[in-house]
Structures are given as C-alpha cells and as structure tokens.
Amino acid sequence: MDNLLLIELFIFFGSGLAHGILGFGFPMVATPLLSIFLSVKESVLYTLFPTMAVNANVLKKSGRFKEVFFEFKYLIVFVLVGSFIGTNFLIIFYNDIYTLLLAFVIVLYLNTSKINLSLYDTIQRYPKLMMILFGFVSGIVSGLVNIMIPVLIIYILESRIEKEKALVVMNGCFFASKSLQIFIFGFHGSFSLSFLGTMIPMVAFALFGLALGSMLRDKLDERLYTKLLRLSLWGLAFYLSIRYFYM
Numbered sequence: 001m002d003n004l005l006l007i008e009l010f011i012f013f014g015s016g017l018a019h020g021i022l023g024f025g026f027p028m029v030a031t032p033l034l035s036i037f038l039s040v041k042e043s044v045l046y047t048l049f050p051t052m053a054v055n056a057n058v059l060k061k062s063g064r065f066k067e068v069f070f071e072f073k074y075l076i077v078f079v080l081v082g083s084f085i086g087t088n089f090l091i092i093f094y095n096d097i098y099t100l101l102l103a104f105v106i107v108l109y110l111n112t113s114k115i116n117l118s119l120y121d122t123i124q125r126y127p128k129l130m131m132i133l134f135g136f137v138s139g140i141v142s143g144l145v146n147i148m149i150p151v152l153i154i155y156i157l158e159s160r161i162e163k164e165k166a167l168v169v170m171n172g173c174f175f176a177s178k179s180l181q182i183f184i185f186g187f188h189g190s191f192s193l194s195f196l197g198t199m200i201p202m203v204a205f206a207l208f209g210l211a212l213g214s215m216l217r218d219k220l221d222e223r224l225y226t227k228l229l230r231l232s233l234w235g236l237a238f239y240l241s242i243r244y245f246y247m
Helices: 003-022 026-034 040-062 065-071 073-092 097-110 120-125 127-145 149-159 163-187 193-216 222-246
Strands: none
Touching: 003 026, 003 040, 003 193, 003 222, 026 040, 026 097, 026 222, 040 073, 040 097, 040 163, 040 193, 065 073, 065 163, 073 127, 073 163, 097 127, 097 149, 097 222, 120 127, 120 149, 127 149, 127 163, 149 163
C-alpha cells in the first residue's frame, strides 16, 4: 500500500469523523485536503462514493428523508439541475482556477455567520422561487468544487429551519448531488475497475469515521471542535490560494 493511499484513507476517516460529530461536512473537509496532493477534479472524483455512502447512512438513521423531500423537493431537484451543469463544466472545461474557487468557497463558508442578507421575509413570500434559486446555485458550486455547504447554510439560516431537519435537508441535497455526479463521471469514462476497487476501503474508512464521530458527538465540546475545524479550513484556504498563485 503506497503512502498516498494511506493518506487518502486517513483523510476519509477524518472527514467521516467530522461529519459524525457535526452532522455535515464530509466533502468540505475531504476535498481541500485531497487537493493538497491531487487536482480539484481528481479530489471531487475520489470523494463521490464515500460522500454518498456517508450521506445515505445519515439519511437512513434520521428516518425523515421522505417527509423532508416533499417539503423541500424544489430545493433538492434544482440541486440536481445545478450539479449537472457544474459537474460537466468541471470535467469538460477543467482549469487550475478551480483551486482558487475552492479556496473562495471555503472562505465563504467560514464567513456565513457574518453575512446578513435578511432574506427571511422573501423566502416566506416566495418559498418555491427561493428554493429553486438556492438549489440551483448550491448545485453549481457542488458540481464545480464539491462544496455546497456555504450556499445551503445561508438558505437554512435565513429560513430558520430547526437543526435536526436542517441536517436531513443538507444530507439529502448532498446525496442527490453525488448520485448525479457519479453518473456524469461514469458517462465520461472516469471509472476503471482498479479505481472502483480502491473505493471499497475508502468508503469503509469514511463510514468507520462517521460511526465513531456519531458516538463522540455528545461527549466532545462541540464549540472547541468547531473552532479547531474552522482554523484548519482557514489554513487550507490559505494554502490553496498560495498554491494557485505561486506553485
């Protein structure tokens, strides 16, 4: 087993751990870490199956996906539309600038709490339109750099969705996006038998991290953990920006 594969397994375990503790965040952690060694396109490709497995596990345990899907179906459907466009752009028109875009999306996530858009009244007045808009933009961003969290969090905060339902909404959107991306990457011939073989241990490590994180959720100081995670993401965003301009 080569060193890169060991590093990837460790990244997937750590990303699953983060997702288990916070209830979201697998691709947000895994994608920038993988981008240290791989291109953004390769990083997205490697996270597809582990992310989908993690999201499916969370949705199954919640038991609320059917209920949430019917309430937020326009959001989830237009995540698919946006993901279709964004993923095809990533594959057909790949450019190193996606590394800088990934850094920007991480910084956007880290500053979502400071963004005061006051969209609550607009969302209440035009619920379908706003779900379509946020779903489409989330899907585009997910297709391009694998992280739709910043856009979704803005929608969830402005909609004032309660936490447990919000986690189901996010994981449902992630699952829908990753499922479509797997189809698109497969259509473009990105999966070989050897690649699919390497996905088995990566999915297993991601699910093991998820299970451990879920057990630790009530025992850890979530505020301290979140601060450490945010600090790490700031460091990754800085590194990716430096890498784009100077490496």
